[in-house]
Amino acid sequence: MGNSVVEPSPFAPKDLPVLPVIQGVRVAACQAGIRYANRTDLLMVVLDPGTVAAGVLTQSKTSSAPVLWCRKSLEKGGARALVVNSGNANAFTGKKGAEATRMTAEAAARAVGATPDDVYVSSTGVIGEPLDASKFAHLLGDLAVKAAPDAWHDAARAIMTTDTFPKLATRTVKLKGGDVLINGIAKGAGMIAPDLATMLVYIFTDAAVDQGVLQGMLVSGADKTFNCITIDSDTSTSDTVLAFATGTAAARGAPRITDANSADGAAFAAALHDLMHELALWVVKDGEGLSKFVTINVKGAESDAAARRIGFAIANSPLVKTAIAGSDPNWGRVVMAVGKAGEAADRDRLSIWYGDIQVAKNGERAPTYVEKTVAAYMEGREVAIGVDIGIGAGKATVWTCDLTHGYISVNADYRS
Amino acid sequence: MGNSVVEPSPFAPKDLPVLPVIQGVRVAACQAGIRYANRTDLLMVVLDPGTVAAGVLTQSKTSSAPVLWCRKSLEKGGARALVVNSGNANAFTGKKGAEATRMTAEAAARAVGATPDDVYVSSTGVIGEPLDASKFAHLLGDLAVKAAPDAWHDAARAIMTTDTFPKLATRTVKLKGGDVLINGIAKGAGMIAPDLATMLVYIFTDAAVDQGVLQGMLVSGADKTFNCITIDSDTSTSDTVLAFATGTAAARGAPRITDANSADGAAFAAALHDLMHELALWVVKDGEGLSKFVTINVKGAESDAAARRIGFAIANSPLVKTAIAGSDPNWGRVVMAVGKAGEAADRDRLSIWYGDIQVAKNGERAPTYVEKTVAAYMEGREVAIGVDIGIGAGKATVWTCDLTHGYISVNADYRS
Numbered sequence: 001m002g003n004s005v006v007e008p009s010p011f012a013p014k015d016l017p018v019l020p021v022i023q024g025v026r027v028a029a030c031q032a033g034i035r036y037a038n039r040t041d042l043l044m045v046v047l048d049p050g051t052v053a054a055g056v057l058t059q060s061k062t063s064s065a066p067v068l069w070c071r072k073s074l075e076k077g078g079a080r081a082l083v084v085n086s087g088n089a090n091a092f093t094g095k096k097g098a099e100a101t102r103m104t105a106e107a108a109a110r111a112v113g114a115t116p117d118d119v120y121v122s123s124t125g126v127i128g129e130p131l132d133a134s135k136f137a138h139l140l141g142d143l144a145v146k147a148a149p150d151a152w153h154d155a156a157r158a159i160m161t162t163d164t165f166p167k168l169a170t171r172t173v174k175l176k177g178g179d180v181l182i183n184g185i186a187k188g189a190g191m192i193a194p195d196l197a198t199m200l201v202y203i204f205t206d207a208a209v210d211q212g213v214l215q216g217m218l219v220s221g222a223d224k225t226f227n228c229i230t231i232d233s234d235t236s237t238s239d240t241v242l243a244f245a246t247g248t249a250a251a252r253g254a255p256r257i258t259d260a261n262s263a264d265g266a267a268f269a270a271a272l273h274d275l276m277h278e279l280a281l282w283v284v285k286d287g288e289g290l291s292k293f294v295t296i297n298v299k300g301a302e303s304d305a306a307a308r309r310i311g312f313a314i315a316n317s318p319l320v321k322t323a324i325a326g327s328d329p330n331w332g333r334v335v336m337a338v339g340k341a342g343e344a345a346d347r348d349r350l351s352i353w354y355g356d357i358q359v360a361k362n363g364e365r366a367p368t369y370v371e372k373t374v375a376a377y378m379e380g381r382e383v384a385i386g387v388d389i390g391i392g393a394g395k396a397t398v399w400t401c402d403l404t405h406g407y408i409s410v411n412a413d414y415r416s
Numbered sequence: 417m418g419n420s421v422v423e424p425s426p427f428a429p430k431d432l433p434v435l436p437v438i439q440g441v442r443v444a445a446c447q448a449g450i451r452y453a454n455r456t457d458l459l460m461v462v463l464d465p466g467t468v469a470a471g472v473l474t475q476s477k478t479s480s481a482p483v484l485w486c487r488k489s490l491e492k493g494g495a496r497a498l499v500v501n502s503g504n505a506n507a508f509t510g511k512k513g514a515e516a517t518r519m520t521a522e523a524a525a526r527a528v529g530a531t532p533d534d535v536y537v538s539s540t541g542v543i544g545e546p547l548d549a550s551k552f553a554h555l556l557g558d559l560a561v562k563a564a565p566d567a568w569h570d571a572a573r574a575i576m577t578t579d580t581f582p583k584l585a586t587r588t589v590k591l592k593g594g595d596v597l598i599n600g601i602a603k604g605a606g607m608i609a610p611d612l613a614t615m616l617v618y619i620f621t622d623a624a625v626d627q628g629v630l631q632g633m634l635v636s637g638a639d640k641t642f643n644c645i646t647i648d649s650d651t652s653t654s655d656t657v658l659a660f661a662t663g664t665a666a667a668r669g670a671p672r673i674t675d676a677n678s679a680d681g682a683a684f685a686a687a688l689h690d691l692m693h694e695l696a697l698w699v700v701k702d703g704e705g706l707s708k709f710v711t712i713n714v715k716g717a718e719s720d721a722a723a724r725r726i727g728f729a730i731a732n733s734p735l736v737k738t739a740i741a742g743s744d745p746n747w748g749r750v751v752m753a754v755g756k757a758g759e760a761a762d763r764d765r766l767s768i769w770y771g772d773i774q775v776a777k778n779g780e781r782a783p784t785y786v787e788k789t790v791a792a793y794m795e796g797r798e799v800a801i802g803v804d805i806g807i808g809a810g811k812a813t814v815w816t817c818d819l820t821h822g823y824i825s826v827n828a829d830y831r832s
Contacts, residue, residue: 058755059758060752060755060756061754061755061756061757061758061759061760061761061762061763062751062752062754062755062761062763062766063755063763089748091748091751092748092751092763092766092776092779092780092781093780093781094764094778094779094780096780126748127748127749127751127752128747128748128751128776128780128781129781130781237751237752237755318734318819318823318827319827322823322824322827322828323827323828325824325828326827326828328828331544332505332507332508332542332543332544333543335478335507335508335543335544335653336476336478336543336653338477338478339474339476339477339478339479339653340476340477341477342475342477343477344477345477345478346477347477347478347479347508348510350478350508360508360544362510363508363510364508364509364510364512364544365508365509365544365545365546402828403734403824403828404824404828405821405824405825405828407734407738407824408738408741408819408820408821408823408824409821411734411735411738411739411742412738412739412741412742412744412818412819412820412821
């Protein structure tokens with residue numbers, strides 16, 4: 001089983017982007033045989049001394065052992081290595097799970113000559129199955145030696161579970177004194193029994209950024225990107241977004257970023273957020289069994305937070321998602337989702353658009369509504385739904401995909 | 417299209433219960449041709465003078481016109497007639513919708529010699545389509561005349577949209593002085609494009625109950641029954657639970673119930689709640705495309721409210737629901753759902769059971785866990801999942817069904 005049963009996403013890119021070398025970052029992947037045969041499942045990233053880390057981790061109350069480990073390492077905020085395994089999430093594995101993570105971090109620390117709290121660990125795959133770190137901890141020394149600055153495609157592939165394509169993005173930021181680079185890789189919500197959806201995102205830059213500044217930028221970026229996407233409303237025990245800044249661009253004359261609001265800080269943050277936006281959309285575009293990519297724009301809500309909650313109520317509604325799958329202009333389901341969101345709304349001020357076509361106006365079907373026109377619009381691969389609540393200035397955009405037979409097949413039809 | 421494409425629920429009863437006559441209640445249904453041909457779509461219930469009403473209505477912010485009307489009639493709390501149409505929800509229809517409801521209520525009031533605020537109206541079916549009440553308002557006079565005390569099956573059928581079977585239940589309560597009867601009919605969450613899930617429940621009793629006491633009993637009953645079921649997490653604009661008490665049993669010597677905590681009050685409330693429980697489970701057992709009925713018992717949470725939210729997080733998780741559809745003992749998805757519920761939880765105290773089989777204990781896979789045994793249990797039509805959060809005394813039970821290809825077919829494959 002595994003990928004063999006899954007059709008590639010219709011949004012899979014024809015060509016993968018080629019990511020530039022980032023000074024101070026080297027990557028290597030190998031087949032450790034953690035769960036699947038004939039595929040890479042272990043990634044090691046070696047980071048030069050002086051690298052700082054920032055992170056955004058799952059809010060799950062049943063967070064995995066590696067998430068708890070990363071949370072602790074982030075308190076210090078330095079970074080010398082990242083180890084990611086796929087095939088086993090090391091979640092809900094009790095004390096044995098914590099020991100497996102510690103063993104992994106200690107082996108990585110030895111391999112790069114650092115302390116364990118300079119190491120970040122992620123695991124993705126089956127839940128509740130003990131992870132035997134002795135299966136791969138001894139491989140980390142070799143990986144550290146063979147790590148190369150240009151093996152980005154290998155890195156993106158090694159963290160995939162049931163993703164149908166690797167996800168990579170890169171940006172160059174022109175700062176006063178010198179350019180800096182940002183590379184990112186992600187794995188998304190391609191879930192196959194018995195795996196859970198886990199989103200893992202790793203971002204690397206040679207910019208010299210203060211750790212606190214980087215952390216702030218990552219949080220605000222995640223808020224508008226990774227925290228605005230949903231496949232099926234479920235939340236992984238392992239979701240992890242980490243950013244590593246080596247500072248090596250300073251040697252080329254790039255300025256140190258000590259203030260997010262400076263011109264250089266703002267330029268860097270804009271590029272970082274843009275890259276996060278691209279990776280977030282790749283995750284959605286590889287959602288399980290999807291046939292359509294959906295953008296939901298909410299405006300006129302009581303607040304931005306209310307707009308976001310309304311957007312998620314629409315995006316997570318199985319009735320809305322199945323109607324989109326069927327190219328059915330069933331905007332009554334959007335009305336329903338707005339109604340159930342629990343946020344302030346006034347039926348008689350509500351307006352709804354599908355693409356540029358207004359379907360509802362001030363609490364009623366729009367007088368110009370023609371079902372056939374909307375149905376034709378919905379046949380497209382990308383569907384945008386606009387909602388004006390009509391009572392305030394709050395707005396938000398949420399991205400999702402449709403709910404198809406493919407989702408059921410992937411999650412119900414194939415036993416582990 | 418319509419029912420023809422839908423398989424009957426595997427839980428459809430072989431025989432419908434025969435409901436007794438309740439003095440003061442007469443019912444009649446007819447084909448008004450509101451949307452579908454060759455099926456009854458209009459129900460009128462005539463209630464004797466002196467009947468009191470209680471109600472629980474959807475919390476949706478985009479409530480339908482009939483829901484708003486019922487809310488107003490409940491302020492007075494008397495009842496002389498109930499009119500229900502299927503085929504059109506009269507929701508999101510603006511001022512025209514309010515006028516259609518008023519026209520319906522006025523026609524019903526004329527037919528029974530009452531005032532419009534003694535009339536209750538429900539509409540279920542397509543959203544956003546103007547409802548032309550002139551199509552059926554003139555039929556209400558005839559219906560009032562031909563209304564009969566024993567046409568309960570007709571009544572239960574007339575309110576169906578895409579339900580695959582009528583839902584009826586009855587109870588007899590032994591009180592000091594004389595028995596009282598309770599009948600109930602319901603329609604559930606069988607949704608076909610372009611219809612929305614709407615739950616409508618009507619309960620009739622000949623008990624003499626004070627309106628405020630009946631309202632309190634209905635609210636507390638709904639809290640443990642209709643508010644504890646979920647098919648797909650979506651909330652209708654039209655959900656309505658109404659109870660009507662004619663008081664005619666008093667003539668047979670049955671006592672007036674003026675206190676929910678008296679012996680008679682408690683006996684009546686227990687029977688009422690039991691009937692509501694039965695109807696709620698029938699609604700779940702006719703969930704769209706379901707193959708399995710699922711009970712989720714949560715205990716050990718911080719509070720009952722927390723337990724219920726955790727229960728709903730599990731019940732609404734597409735990953736949990738699809739795993740159940742596939743008879744996959746993927747209890748890691750239950751861990752995930754507990755984690756995302758946002759309630760206090762401690763991974764290392766969490767225990768999970770499938771039926772009587774413990775699968776997770778104190779934050780780890782149970783030492784006795786054998787996947788094959790659990791998979792065999794899950795092949796059954798009814799699956800019970802037990803969760804002990806392990807941190808408090810809060811408990812709740814939530815009922816749901818699995819998520820199958822049938823749900824996608826019903827909601828995505830067939831265009832309106």
